[in-house]
Amino acid sequence: MSPAQDAAAVVAGALAKRRPKERAKFLRELLAHTAAGLVVIEGDRAAGGGGLSPGRRRRRPRRALIRHPDERVSMGRPFDPARETRARLQVLEARERARTEARAVAEGVAETVGLSQARGAAFTKDAQSKARATPYRRQAGLAWLLRKGRITPRQAKAGELYGEAFRRAAATPHIGSTLEVQPGPGLKAGPPLAVLVRMARGRREAEATLGGYRRRLFEQSDLVAACDLVCGQELTPREAAGCDRDAARMEAVLKVALDILAAR
Numbered sequence: 001m002s003p004a005q006d007a008a009a010v011v012a013g014a015l016a017k018r019r020p021k022e023r024a025k026f027l028r029e030l031l032a033h034t035a036a037g038l039v040v041i042e043g044d045r046a047a048g049g050g051g052l053s054p055g056r057r058r059r060r061p062r063r064a065l066i067r068h069p070d071e072r073v074s075m076g077r078p079f080d081p082a083r084e085t086r087a088r089l090q091v092l093e094a095r096e097r098a099r100t101e102a103r104a105v106a107e108g109v110a111e112t113v114g115l116s117q118a119r120g121a122a123f124t125k126d127a128q129s130k131a132r133a134t135p136y137r138r139q140a141g142l143a144w145l146l147r148k149g150r151i152t153p154r155q156a157k158a159g160e161l162y163g164e165a166f167r168r169a170a171a172t173p174h175i176g177s178t179l180e181v182q183p184g185p186g187l188k189a190g191p192p193l194a195v196l197v198r199m200a201r202g203r204r205e206a207e208a209t210l211g212g213y214r215r216r217l218f219e220q221s222d223l224v225a226a227c228d229l230v231c232g233q234e235l236t237p238r239e240a241a242g243c244d245r246d247a248a249r250m251e252a253v254l255k256v257a258l259d260i261l262a263a264r
Contacts, residue, residue: 123136166227216261
């Protein structure tokens with residue numbers, strides 16, 4: 001008997017051992033595995049599932065009769081070098097796109113920081129976060145002066161109290177565009193009336209505190225302006241003044257004002 005006739009006999013015998021409803025599934029699996037190079041007919045036991053009962057075959061999945069020599073071939077799906085190359089190229093493309101976006105962000109941050117520094121802003125770089133694209137932190141004017149040793153901690157504390165009162169007094173509560181403090185059903189409600197009253201009371205208290213600080217400065221315009229800009233708006237003297245010559249003058253005026261505030 002020729003190999004082709006022997007294979008046909010083996011398949012026919014395997015079909016005869018199966019119930020009619022199972023034969024179509026068996027033929028589909030056999031053809032798919034044969035086309036993928038995973039099955040070689042080697043007798044009745046190999047082609048017919050080993051002569052096992054249907055119950056045992058359900059408990060234990062059937063293996064390929066002969067595996068392809070290339071271990072990268074998966075069951076029922078032959079190895080495709082083009083598909084693997086495309087997948088690798090897609091990964092490399094995604095990585096390069098991420099690197100390009102990170103470089104663009106870093107360049108934008110560096111440009112913004114450079115322009116701000118040219119106007120007198122101060123920044124610190126977070127050395128512990130090397131992976132971040134924006135490791136810069138803007139420094140307030142008082143923090144920058146204290147870090148440089150140009151003011152004492154006592155002066156910095158007095159300036160912080162002034163700045164806190166200034167920012168609280170300048171804060172304006174948000175009121176929605178409606179005549180009703182408590183809008184009716186169907187309208188988006190704003191802050192409750194009690195919150196608005198509490199915010200207004202806190203603002204009046206901050207204004208009174210700020211007025212007391214300014215009276216300590218004899219309401220002298222240069223002293224008040226220096227504290228408003230550096231302590232309240234948290235600008236550096238260079239940012240507030242606009243040029244190095246005026247920045248030195250403003251820093252000197254600010255030190256006088258902080259000495260007066262810290263003395264009481």
